[in-house]
Amino acid sequence: MSAAPSPAVSPPEPCSRVAARLAEALRHGAVITRSEELKPYECDGLSAYRATPLAVAIPTSEEEVAAILKVARETSTPVVARGSGTGLSGGALPLTDGILMSMAKFNRIVHVDPLARQARVQPGVTNLRISQHVAPLGLYYAPDPSSQIACSIGGNVAENSGGVHCLKYGLTVHNILRVRAITIEGDAIELGSEALDAPGYDLLALATGSEGLLAVTLEVTVKLLPKPELAQVVMASFPDVESAGDAVANVIGAGIVPAGLEMMDKLATRAVEDFVHAGYDLEAEAILLAESDGTREEVEHEIAKISEVMRASGATDIRVSSNDAERLRFWSGRKAAFPVVGRISPDYYCIDGSIPRGALSHVLKRTEEMSGKYGLRCANVFHAGDGNLHPLILYDANVPGELERTEAFAAELLELCIEVGGTITGEHGVGIEKINQMCSQFGSAELVQFHAVKAAFDPVGLLNPGKAVPTLHRCAEYGAMHVKAGQLPHPELPRF
Ligand SMILES: Cc1cc2nc3c(=O)[nH]c(=O)nc-3n(C[C@H](O)[C@H](O)[C@H](O)COP(=O)(O)OP(=O)(O)OC[C@H]3O[C@@H](n4cnc5c(N)ncnc54)[C@H](O)[C@@H]3O)c2cc1C
Numbered sequence: 001m002s003a004a005p006s007p008a009v010s011p012p013e014p015c016s017r018v019a020a021r022l023a024e025a026l027r028h029g030a031v032i033t034r035s036e037e038l039k040p041y042e043c044d045g046l047s048a049y050r051a052t053p054l055a056v057a058i059p060t061s062e063e064e065v066a067a068i069l070k071v072a073r074e075t076s077t078p079v080v081a082r083g084s085g086t087g088l089s090g091g092a093l094p095l096t097d098g099i100l101m102s103m104a105k106f107n108r109i110v111h112v113d114p115l116a117r118q119a120r121v122q123p124g125v126t127n128l129r130i131s132q133h134v135a136p137l138g139l140y141y142a143p144d145p146s147s148q149i150a151c152s153i154g155g156n157v158a159e160n161s162g163g164v165h166c167l168k169y170g171l172t173v174h175n176i177l178r179v180r181a182i183t184i185e186g187d188a189i190e191l192g193s194e195a196l197d198a199p200g201y202d203l204l205a206l207a208t209g210s211e212g213l214l215a216v217t218l219e220v221t222v223k224l225l226p227k228p229e230l231a232q233v234v235m236a237s238f239p240d241v242e243s244a245g246d247a248v249a250n251v252i253g254a255g256i257v258p259a260g261l262e263m264m265d266k267l268a269t270r271a272v273e274d275f276v277h278a279g280y281d282l283e284a285e286a287i288l289l290a291e292s293d294g295t296r297e298e299v300e301h302e303i304a305k306i307s308e309v310m311r312a313s314g315a316t317d318i319r320v321s322s323n324d325a326e327r328l329r330f331w332s333g334r335k336a337a338f339p340v341v342g343r344i345s346p347d348y349y350c351i352d353g354s355i356p357r358g359a360l361s362h363v364l365k366r367t368e369e370m371s372g373k374y375g376l377r378c379a380n381v382f383h384a385g386d387g388n389l390h391p392l393i394l395y396d397a398n399v400p401g402e403l404e405r406t407e408a409f410a411a412e413l414l415e416l417c418i419e420v421g422g423t424i425t426g427e428h429g430v431g432i433e434k435i436n437q438m439c440s441q442f443g444s445a446e447l448v449q450f451h452a453v454k455a456a457f458d459p460v461g462l463l464n465p466g467k468a469v470p471t472l473h474r475c476a477e478y479g480a481m482h483v484k485a486g487q488l489p490h491p492e493l494p495r496f
Pocket of ligand 1: 044045081082083085087088090091092103123146147150151152154155156158159162163164211213215217218338339427428464
């Protein structure tokens, strides 16, 4: 099988002409071209990589999105859609010769149907706002990334985002019904339907997690769930991370599916406790937080079962939240953990890989060994129940060589995820960050098919090019399948 042929594109037009055409196309939206105003758009949450786009376009209507895509098409200029820029894999990193299209003005909740338990929302609406908006109806939107106060539903769809409650309620893909989008060619498409099933191929699932490579999302229909009568959290302390890892496998093995099952190691609990005062056991090498929700009887029964399994797996202390304020306090440290590690390290690098739950204790042990090998501290805070790891490597970008060692550490960890039968991404996407490891995860035949899917939606290759799916040429160069220290995912991108 050969690689998908590159479509013929005309040479790009000078930046100033593209910006002028954008300004002509937008009647109400804004076009930013001044270098100091472009600065906030230079990176997403993966701030080690930055690039200045030739212009930022901020459309206010679907007509303006179509007009921007028309300019892009006619001038052969790449376009990167951006939600809130909280992505951690560089998905919304601009291209220096491209337009960055911010969807921030698409921030309306269009319609709520409490009977059907659905809401139609624009892509720039933040994840948390949906739940806040429908709370008076006794409803909520289940996927809850820790960034939910800021991240947009358009970004959630593009990354197939998860969160604490996804163990029981599923990822974004399981909680949306329909996406309306526009292709680079200006065609409006409807993926899925507001009924429970849609005819034809499941293109909604294909588009969810496609990292802005296939189309620009204009509207999302999300499912809403009734708020459970009661929720309680078990907080269990463990003398080592391995026994905490085993406890996770044992809980699931006992047939329990908690509403959330998260782990934090000692480095993480110590970092967050001073800030959030969640009441974590600072002597424990690891703590587990397991939530149960449902009717009062269901919760009582499940909490007792979870506590029993935790104790049998070696828990040294178990506490159960006695009211909702305490439950939220237990979660507060977990939710704030990523930014809060900034208190103990100038920089951190958040990795996202998934592994079979049974491999947890092995992978945590290997992570500790790698931490010693690279001479870098690593805090573990993660969705343990889903086997979705988030090792946070702590480094100082101002110390020569530390970022390079961090990248090599991260690459080795991702290769370990593949080795134990897992994947290189759990919920943060591939972006530019993990593009080399895609070459290890997939063979050339699969990558060729991924390019064919992209070409079916975007034959001119202008939507977020260079992200998520590596070229075969790149994989051939990566060859040895191991990143060498200092090797950038994109050597041409400046690093700060
Ligand atoms: C502190 C912190 C905690 C986090 N916790 C979690 C977590 O628990 N779970 C989790 O899954 N993630 C988490 N993330 C990662 C991030 O918040 C998610 O990936 C989120 O979905 C990104 O949304 P965004 O609006 O910021 O998207 P952006 O970062 O702006 O973009 C992400 C991708 O979506 C594409 N995109 C955005 N909008 C559109 C659109 N309208 N049409 C087409 N493509 C689009 C972009 O091109 C890009 O590829 C966390 C991030 C931070 C900083």
